[in-house]
Amino acid sequence: MNPHNKLFRRLALPLATACMLAVVGTAFAREPFTAAELQMKDDKLMESVKRGHDIWYGGRADTSTNGLACANCHPDAAASNPQTFPKFLPQFNRVVTYREMVNWCIENPQAGKALDVASVDMTALEAYSFKLHRGKPIEPGLNTRQTTGIAVQSGVGFRTKPTGIGFDK
Amino acid sequence: MTVQNDGSRRKFMGLAGKAGLTTFAAQAVGVNLGLVDVVSAQTGKRPVTPFRFAIISDPHLYSFNDHVFDRQLEDAVAQVNALATQPDFVLCTGDVSHHGEADQLAKGKRIFSKLKAPLRVIPGEHDWYLDMGVEYRKNFGEETWSFDQKGVHFIGLNSILTPDFWTEAKLTPQQRRDWFMPLASPVPGVWGVHQKQLDWLKKDVANLHPETPVVIFTHSPLWDYYPRWNFQVSDSKEIRDILGKFVNVMAFHGHVHHTVYNRIGNLTSIGTMSTSWPWPYPPVELPYPEFQQYRADPSNTADGMGSAVVSVDRNGGGFVNYQPFADSLQPAIRNGFKV
Secondary structure: OHHHHHHHHHHHHHHHHHHHHHHHHHHHHHHHOOHHHHHHHHHHHHHHHHHHHHHOOOOHHHHHOOOHHHHHHOOOOOOOOOHHHHHEEEEEEEEEOOOHHHHHHOOOOOOOOOOOOOHHHOOOOOOOOOOOOOOOOOOOOOOOOOOOOOOOOOOOEEEOOOOOOOOOO | OOOOOOOOOHHHHHHHHHHHHHHHHHHHHHOOOOOHHHHHHHOOOOOOOOOEEEEEEOOOEOOOOOHHHHHHHHHHHHHHHHHOOOOOOOEEEEEEEEEOOHHHHHHHHHHOOOOOOEEEOOOOHHHHHOOOOHHOOOOOOOOOEEEEEOOOEEEEEEOEOOOOOOOOOOEEEEEEEOOOOOOOOOOOOOEEEEHHHHHHHHHHHOOOOOOEEEEEEOOOOOOOOEEEHEEEOOOHHHHHHHHHOOOEEEEOOOOOOOOEEEEEEEEEEOOOOOOOOOOOOOEEEEOOOHOOOOOOOOOOOOOOOEEEEEEEEEOOOEEEEEEEEEOOHHHHHHHHHHH
């Protein structure tokens, strides 16, 4: 008898049992996260998004010496295009990450002090901007004539969608 | 509110009377005066003498000395001053200042004083809500006005009025102003011109002939572009109805900080570039996308801003030339467009 066949016979039953257990286990195992765990994770993300929103709108003084903030040019994070990074940018003459571009804006138009790219605040800026681009396809390197974020559904006091008045050409 | 009138209405009445007499005399002796003059005299349409006006939008001046926006406004002033044919006047569509502070509005007046042509201003929300227009009026006069220029009727309205959300909440003037700083601020809500100005507008145009060319300026657009960013005037429908009797209405606005065009019935709406920074386009499908300016290159500090000049022809039609600081315009509008 081929020694391999002998080995197979000896292992067949345990292997089959293990496979069956795995299948049954998958069917009856709990979800990777409980509802409470998912809520906690979402809450933590939203904390970061809100922190990012505040910095985006000028909440961290050392990121600007001329009064300008991210939101001057990027209301609702529009045209910040996090989903198009990494990409080559002429002012760097190399491929850069979104965080590097954020720091470029802080140091140039805002004439402020760059953030540590691994800092909580930089993560928060990224969280805010990515949150407002959710659902957009990830297209590294995309250079477009015009891009916009998503139509934001929050904001008390504003109608969130255009009514269409005016589009009657 | 005051109505500023340069007296051309009186001049027109005089001219119309003379034209009527002349037409009568010409008909009597069989002289052909030319079709336009005869039609003008018979219909009451006022004759238009071609001229230009320029538009400078949204300087957003800060209190810092030698701020980058000071220099960009100075560039726009220099652009207009360099025009070979000078405009009859220059219109600023509001947001002269960023925080409505006295020094910012005074700085705006100082920089604008370098213009060769006279200046007209309407307020933006950034100019207004610190002191409800006190410093604005000191520097630039009343916020609602109209005048006649060479046969064209010009109107300026204060389009950034919101309901009072500050009194009951006991907000300080600074707090009230600060709620207008973010473009998508959650508190003030959509703004408009409100009833008092609508009543004024009705009276202002009541006696104008329908063929009178009308040009109206508001800070934000007279159509429902993107209300979340207040790219609208809440009572624009009422304004369009009041102006509905006119053959042609040109509406110019700032606030959006980019080029945009729309036409609703007799009203053509044209958005102008700012001198401070370009806003991106909102997530709205535009009816005339060829009027969009290119996305600004952040590494080119001059890109995305500029001024505009409008030439009015003898029929009261307009020809708009955006004057970007850099290469911002699509080919369709690069050499100007008719309105």
